Amino acid sequence: MLERLIHSLETSPIMKRGEYNYFINPITDGVPLLEPALLREIGCAMVRNLDLKDVDKIVVCEAMGIHIGVAFSMMTDIPLVVVRKRPYGLPGEVAVHQATGYSKGELYLNGVAAGDRVVIIDDVCSTGGTLRALVDAIEQTGAEIADICVVISRGDEDIGRPLKTLVKIEVSETQVRVVDTCL
Numbered sequence: 001m002l003e004r005l006i007h008s009l010e011t012s013p014i015m016k017r018g019e020y021n022y023f024i025n026p027i028t029d030g031v032p033l034l035e036p037a038l039l040r041e042i043g044c045a046m047v048r049n050l051d052l053k054d055v056d057k058i059v060v061c062e063a064m065g066i067h068i069g070v071a072f073s074m075m076t077d078i079p080l081v082v083v084r085k086r087p088y089g090l091p092g093e094v095a096v097h098q099a100t101g102y103s104k105g106e107l108y109l110n111g112v113a114a115g116d117r118v119v120i121i122d123d124v125c126s127t128g129g130t131l132r133a134l135v136d137a138i139e140q141t142g143a144e145i146a147d148i149c150v151v152i153s154r155g156d157e158d159i160g161r162p163l164k165t166l167v168k169i170e171v172s173e174t175q176v177r178v179v180d181t182c183l
């Protein structure tokens, strides 16, 4: 299991974003090419790992959660909510601040309300800033978070609640090493 993901990570180039060692990978960047087989491998692993009982909605964050969310939604027939980086001003919209290791901004959640039971999925967790923002936004609506899963975890950041991850990696100046897998 996860051979394609592990191979794609261990061959990922690294670039500096300021002081941050940023790995470039098809799953996290859509670059250079995202093979359907890799997407299917991840989708299957997430279906096997996540608690989907009575889940009403999948919540992802633009941009690099969208392709994973679309694959997962089509595999599970669960509707998809995309948290955007610009406001829509719809009734009930929730705005939260997001910071990663190299950027910051605002996130805008629409389409989730009290009584919803949701799962959050994303491509990668590093500082945990994005997931903490998503959890905060969803909690503000009164909805319930059934589970959270990222494809890749590269830090030991605590997001204040259980986080499932398919693989754990270490990123140096020159390479990515897969140090643990969920399966």
Ligand SMILES: O=P(O)(O)OC[C@H]1O[C@H](OP(=O)(O)OP(=O)(O)O)[C@H](O)[C@@H]1O
Binding pocket: 061, 062, 063, 064, 065, 099, 100, 101, 103, 122, 123, 124, 125, 126, 127, 128, 129, 130, 131
């Ligand atoms: O754990 P963190 O430090 O928050 O980093 C993880 C986040 O970083 C990337 O998003 P980014 O904001 O770079 O935008 P993108 O998805 O549009 O590339 C990625 O998609 C995760 O959401």
Ligand SMILES: Nc1nc2[nH]cnc2c(=O)[nH]1
Binding pocket: 021, 022, 023, 024, 025, 028, 029, 100, 101, 124, 125, 126, 171
């Ligand atoms: N592609 C990519 N996305 C990230 N999001 C947070 N850290 C990283 C990283 O190192 N690479």
